[in-house]
Amino acid sequence: MKHLKSALYICLFVTTILSAQTKEITLEDIWKNGTFRTEGMDVLHSMANGQQYSVFNFDRVARSTSIDIYDYKTREKVKTLVSSAQLDALPYFTNYTFSDDERQVILAINEASIYRHSILGNYYIYNVDNESLTLISKEKIQEPTFSPDGKKVAFARDNNLYVKYLNSGKIIQITFDGKKNEIINGIADWVYEEEFAFVRAFDWNADSNKIAFIRFDETNVPEFSMDIYGSGLYQTQQVFKYPKAGEANSVVSLHLYNLETKKSNEVKVDKGYKDFYIPRIEWTKNRDVLSAQYINRYQNELDLWMINTKTNTSNLVVAEKDEAYVDVTDNLTFLKDNSFIWTSDKDGYNHIYHYDKKGKLINQVTKGNWEVTNYYGYDEKNNTIFYQSVENGSINRDVYAVKLNGRNKTRLTKSEGTNDAEFSADFSYFINTFSSATSPPEYSLNSAASGNLIKSIKDNDVLSQNLSDYKTSKKEFSAIYVNGNDLNMWMIKPADFDASKQYPLLMYQYSGPGDQKVANQWNNVNDYWHQYLAQQGYIVVCIDGRGTGFKGAAFKKITQNNLGKYEVEDQISAAKKLGQLPYIDASRIGIWGWSYGGFMSSNCLFKGNDVFKMAIAVAPVTNWRFYDTIYTERYLGVPQENARGYDENSPINHVDKLKGDFLLVHGSADDNVHLQNTMRLAEALIQADKQFDWAVYPDKNHGIYGGNTRLHLYKKMTNFINETLGDKTEKEEGAKLKEVKIKR
Structure with missing residues (x-):
């Protein structure tokens, strides 16, 4: 009896393990329950002593936040530098920034996003020595930044720049012409923020007595407006300056404010072009020398200038030119002798270069x-x-x-x-x-x-x-040879894959310039959804075609002046080749993507109507004339000079080719890829008498999230895939059963 009991326990244990391994992923697991959330390290900062680091921690029990100091070598917690639990005036904070000497910390509270990178919030200064807490400004502000000496903080409010003297508490205003939708001082406009990926457009010099800043005059930039429906009786409107391809940009200028003389002056350099951007400014190790990067509107000439603010002279030290475009990066690093490190793909691959202070390689x-x-x-x-x-x-x-x-x-x-x-x-x-991937x-x-x-x-x-309890499939990496290139690919097959059967195929891609989706890294939420689809009997594939990144400049820049041509050709060719595999049902191939990926999936369905049965396009660009100047013109030039490049590969001009099933999705408050793209494509499809499905998510931006939104969206997409690519036998049997019921 004893041995029988032990055997029974073993049998029950094995049965439990086997049943656990067959647990299926649900959409609620992915987007509602946080089942697959990973643990990370938030706001990591290396302390100046090089032996310790700080981390932002959240105590879920006490509902408080803290900055905790850890020792690198022992990994032991040394101390809690500051905790909101000990601050009566601050129940919590959401971010922090140290002064150079680490004796003061800016603590953020009530932060709210404006656009993708910009944030408006309230900010306090915590003094480590005396444990005092000081509010920087009663009003909400942007980008508070310590001076190197730690005695001042510069910040932006209502499109103007201010400086607060911490010893006296006095605040001085250093620009006065800031005005919504006209003049912005020291903060990037919408298109700079989105495409050059920065918000703070001001910088302190080493002596803490000068501030360089960029001024944006967006008076002549056309306005875009979005209705925000909210929950009131009447909708409101968000109006902002958005330069679409070929339209007027902000007129930018570089300025210098001297805190000792209390005067501001414009800094000019002798450029070879009139229409330009200033994507980066940074003071060098020399307190009087400011570096500034200027790039022409076509973005194929990038110049690095060294500006001596004491002598009012400037020198061009690096001039990058490219037949396509030059990338703007954050890799400029100044050494003590003011020589500098720079990255460039001028030899065909992105590499590191060392120049002296005069620009000699x-x-x-x-x-x-x-x-x-x-x-x-x-x-x-x-x-x-x-x-x-x-x-x-x-x-x-x-x-x-x-x-x-x-x-x-x-x-x-x-x-x-x-x-x-x-x-x-x-x-x-x-x-x-x-x-x-594993x-x-x-x-x-x-x-x-x-x-x-x-x-x-x-x-x-x-x-x-926990994941080992679920029925998941291996992400198989390989390459597929199409159109003269080996393209990186991953494939997810059903866990119970049977090579003698045929499966529907769903292709996922983004395909934008320099992007990469085929990477050996851990799952994102889409990966879990693809695993969910594999559970339902789909094979999911992702291919990085020509134009994507990390395989050299020639591979990436081949799409220049023809966005959507080679990328679409590669996806269509790959789909045809995959359709020849014995376990792929070539009559059931679909494709989906978001943003640039939505632009691609639309084009693939229209142009590849003999290959793709269905497509889902989420927040797609449907006509490149609707998108912003910096991104679009970098790859297509201006529409006035490259109308063919704009029009030949915009989905809106190929609606007559639609044969398969199409789901079109957008957020109504998308400040990036405007709802206009979907509305105009929908109208074109209607006038071409093409049936399609679509959904608009009220007041949702380009990410289409918040509350139950993501779960709803992915349920809709899943249902659409099942209806269009699902098992034919099941569909036919269901239709017959429905017909019998109707007759009865």
């Missing part, structure tokens, strides 16, 4: 038929540069060290997948974030000298264990 630091994907910094003590690259395959990322002269290159990370580093201030350690994110402390593991910090083993 000292040497190309990295070389090879691979791309540098991230620049981490320069360790002056050891004369070493740290960077991330795809040397180990374009779908992988590793962290490397190399001497400034380009010698003694060392791969610091060991695991194949995606590695990303956060270095200590003195470059003695780095926290590595590693993940792969390993969720894990955080470890490593030696910057050797890359060797010192200590594990955080993992997601609990998630791995």
